[in-house]
Amino acid sequence: MIPRTAIFDRIRIALGRSRVVTLIGPRQSGKTTLARQFVPAQSLNYFDLEDPVSMARLDEPMIALRELRGLVVIDEIQRRPALFPLLRVLADRDPLPAHFLILGSASPDLMRRASESLAGRQETITLTGFSLVEAGIENAGRHWLRGGFPPAFLASSEEDSLAWRRNFIRTLLEHDLPQLGIRTPAATLLRFWTMLAHYHGQVWNAAEAARALGVSEPTARHYLDLLEGVFMVRQLQPWYANLQKRQVKSPKVYFRDTGILHSLFGIRAQIELETHPKIGASWEGYAIEEVLKAVEPDEAYFWATHGGAELDLLLIIGGRRLGVECKRMDAPRLTPSMRTALDDLALDHLFVVYPGEQHYPLADRVTVSPLTTIAAEGARALLPRRSL
Numbered sequence: 104m105i106p107r108t109a110i111f112d113r114i115r116i117a118l119g120r121s122r123v124v125t126l127i128g129p130r131q132s133g134k135t136t137l138a139r140q141f142v143p144a145q146s147l148n149y150f151d152l153e154d155p156v157s158m159a160r161l162d163e164p165m166i167a168l169r170e171l172r173g174l175v176v177i178d179e180i181q182r183r184p185a186l187f188p189l190l191r192v193l194a195d196r197d198p199l200p201a202h203f204l205i206l207g208s209a210s211p212d213l214m215r216r217a218s219e220s221l222a223g224r225q226e227t228i229t230l231t232g233f234s235l236v237e238a239g240i241e242n243a244g245r246h247w248l249r250g251g252f253p254p255a256f257l258a259s260s261e262e263d264s265l266a267w268r269r270n271f272i273r274t275l276l277e278h279d280l281p282q283l284g285i286r287t288p289a290a291t292l293l294r295f296w297t298m299l300a301h302y303h304g305q306v307w308n309a310a311e312a313a314r315a316l317g318v319s320e321p322t323a324r325h326y327l328d329l330l331e332g333v334f335m336v337r338q339l340q341p342w343y344a345n346l347q348k349r350q351v352k353s354p355k356v357y358f359r360d361t362g363i364l365h366s367l368f369g370i371r372a373q374i375e376l377e378t379h380p381k382i383g384a385s386w387e388g389y390a391i392e393e394v395l396k397a398v399e400p401d402e403a404y405f406w407a408t409h410g411g412a413e414l415d416l417l418l419i420i421g422g423r424r425l426g427v428e429c430k431r432m433d434a435p436r437l438t439p440s441m442r443t444a445l446d447d448l449a450l451d452h453l454f455v456v457y458p459g460e461q462h463y464p465l466a467d468r469v470t471v472s473p474l475t476t477i478a479a480e481g482a483r484a485l486l487p488r489r490s491l
Contacts, residue, residue, distance in 0.1 A: 121226035128230035187220035250362020304384035342404035351407040390429040426453040
């Protein structure tokens with residue numbers, strides 16, 4: 104098992120200051136493993152809502168929960184949304200006999216009752232699969248190919264990893280989404296998801312997607328929102344600058360796990376990835392996701408104009424505007440688009456992230472930085488070196 108010390112400490116600190124801590128993230132990302140480090144599975148304080156015994160214990164939820172002391176874990180909370188109003192009552196007791204760690208495999212938008220019932224009482228932490236640092240910098244190639252889901256990354260062979268990812272996709276569509284009340288046929292969503300892989304790293308065009316599927320634009324947007332709600336895709340929103348230029352106003356779509364992306368592309372091994380026409384888009388999405396995990400910015404956007412200028416990431420950190428361009432090349436060069444972004448967006452600094460090993464200045468307020476450096480140092484890597 105790969106230790107996840109940073110996220111464990113973050114959960115521990117949150118539990119010390121909040122009555123309810125909600126740990127959300129995709130299925131199989133490691134939420135249960137982390138929760139059981141706080142409360143063992145055999146404890147009366149642990150409820151797994153995929154376990155018939157736990158479900159039976161919660162037939163009378165107030166009786167089951169009100170006498171418990173210490174930390175109570177409720178896993179897969181989205182299966183029993185009716186528990187949220189009860190948790191609000193239990194969290195409002197004074198003195199408070201128990202804190203709650205609740206785990207969910209859907210975003211607060213899909214678990215709307217959580218955000219409504221526990222407003223002001225909960226702290227939410229999002230868990231992904233292994234980050235590059237957790238997987239090991241030396242394993243960057245395998246991490247990019249297989250993605251960060253623990254069973255996929257740790258599989259004994261490429262074939263086993265691919266088989267797990269394909270089964271994960273099928274289970275999500277046929278089992279997990281219906282449990283959230285989603286009645287769209289699994290075959291329809293799989294077709295949409297496969298088509299969406301070709302939009303990875305591109306501006307979302309709902310009209311084009313709708314025509315390809317033979318559905319309305321609102322339906323295509325709904326499908327996209329569903330996949331975002333279960334943490335499979337990211338809709339990166341555009342930044343609007345007050346410029347005399349026509350700017351892109353639709354989101355970009357990225358798969359949050361490149362292993363899932365590669366399985367939908369049918370990529371089985373590193374050699375197939377290296378020769379695939381989408382390799383550049385795949386690495387760009389991988390780099391963007393790792394930067395966002397490591398840096399945890401206050402806000403994140405992309406920027407593009409219809410004239411061709413663009414910026415992969417505009418990060419707002421402590422009031423500073425930082426640009427990030429992701430380039431899969433040996434020696435990135437300064438481009439006219441970078442200069443335009445620097446000036447038009449009034450960037451404090453622009454970082455060109457690449458898969459190399461050297462950190463060096465490219466121009467005034469422009470620095471080339473390895474992805475591994477940002478993954479390891481987080482926001483510190485985006486500070487001028489003289490400030491460290």
